[in-house]
Amino acid sequence: MTINTIVNGYSTENQKTKKSKVIFVMGATATGKSKLSVDLAVHFNGEIINSDKIQVYKGLDIVTNKVTNEETRGIPHHLLGIVEDPDQDFSADDFRRHGKDAIESVLSNGKVPIVAGGSNSYVEHLVDDPNFSRRFECCFIWVDVSLPVLHKRAKERVDQMVAAGLLDEVREMFVAGADYGRGIRRAIGLPELEAYFTVEKDSNVDEATKAKILANCIEETKKNTLKLIDSQLGKIRRLREEVGWKLQRVDATAVHEKCGRDAQLAWEQRVLKKSFEIVRAFLN
Structure with a gap:
């Protein structure tokens, strides 16, 4: 028993x-x-x-x-x-x-x-x-x-990250030709900004072009953040x-x-x- x-x-x-x-x-x-x-x-x-x-x-x-x-x-x-x-x-x-x-x-x-x-x-x-x-x-x-509100919030947060020093942070980590498929370099923001840091110190590229490249990189960061959100929700x-x-x-x-x-x-x-x-x- x-x-x-x-x-x-x-x-x-x-x-x-x-x-x-x-x-x-x-x-x-x-x-x-x-x-x-x-x-x-x-x-x-x-x-x-x-x-x-x-x-x-x-x-x-x-x-x-x-x-x-x-x-x-x-x-x-x-x-x-x-x-x-x-x-x-x-x-x-x-x-x-x-x-x-x-x-x-x-x-x-x-x-x-x-x-x-x-x-x-x-x-x-x-x-x-x-x-x-x-x-x-x-x-x-x-x-x-809700997705429209979240997408808007995510894009605003990228702008806030840039204002908080994102560029300086990524610049310290930047290595030309790095493998963005492993480790911390998979983080959204690192591969997207590679194009900018590749030309940032290039004297043959004028400042207006650099500014345009940077704007495109930031926009790409926002787009990939939204893709991440959609994947997470899925x-x-x-x-x-x-x-x-x-x-x-x-x-x-x-x-x-x-x-x-x-x-x-x-x-x-x-x-x-x-x-x-x-x-x-x-x-x-």
């Missing part, structure tokens, strides 16, 4: 199969994933695991849109800027291994693991791993923004509609249609309120 006792509110039989809980914040670039993950971590005593395959590399903080120290609000971020070699490949298998270890580390600290980033194929590789699925229960929050919809993941959609469109205090109010009312309800129900 099996003796089934009660310990800490769970039967010993159930404790053997009880899964640890992990929150995933997903969405296309520029939707507000990083901001939401920090808000969730602050509210629910969590730590964040980066799931952006470019942000794992050290450097190029503007190009890769890493959160600033101020934006982290003191919340530990794992797998952020951990790869020092810009040419080293960080594969989906690498993310699966490091991601699982980071989740275990967060849990051992008594905190809630919150995985956030835009590399959906890497997240899928982690979640679909049999060992992971046996041990962890997942809550998926999808931060979504993968998310496949995970939701074909694979069957229970992604709970949170509409942040109103936030990006406003500015200042109005945007913050929309964030609190349209995004935080629903996200807090989702996570609270999941953790309880």
Whole structure:
């Protein structure tokens, strides 16, 4: 006869199969994933695991849109800027291994693991791993923004990145003839600006031509950012509609249609309120 006792509110039989809980914040670039993950971590005593395959590399903080120290609000971020070699490949298998270890580390600290980033194929590789699925229960929050609004926001963000020093950052990394198919050089903004940096110091090219080339490079950066957004959304919809993941959609469109205090109010009312309800129900 099996003796089934009660310990800490769970039967010993159930404790053997009880899964640890992990929150995933997903969405296309520029939707507000990083901001939401920090808000969730602050509210629910969590730590964040980066799931952006470019942000794992050290450097190029503007190009890769890493959160600033101020934006982290003191919340530990794992797998952020951990790869020092810009040419080293960080594969989906690498993310699966490091991601699982980071989740275990967060849990051992008594905190809630919150995985956030835009590399959906890497997240899928982690979640679909049999060992992971046996041990962890997942809550998926999808931060979504209507496409016209999101495209406008993404193009504005490229301009903001340029104003913040993107050119100086890329210039330091520029190597003529570099391989843009591996490592951190895959980041949108590096291959697009190659044409400009190739002629930037060429005295045979006049300043007007250089300015035109730069404008074209920036426009190409915007176009490729929009292509990335469309690709990310396609993968998310496949995970939701074909694979069957229970992604709970949170509409942040109103936030990006406003500015200042109005945007913050929309964030609190349209995004935080629903996200807090989702996570609270999941953790309880």
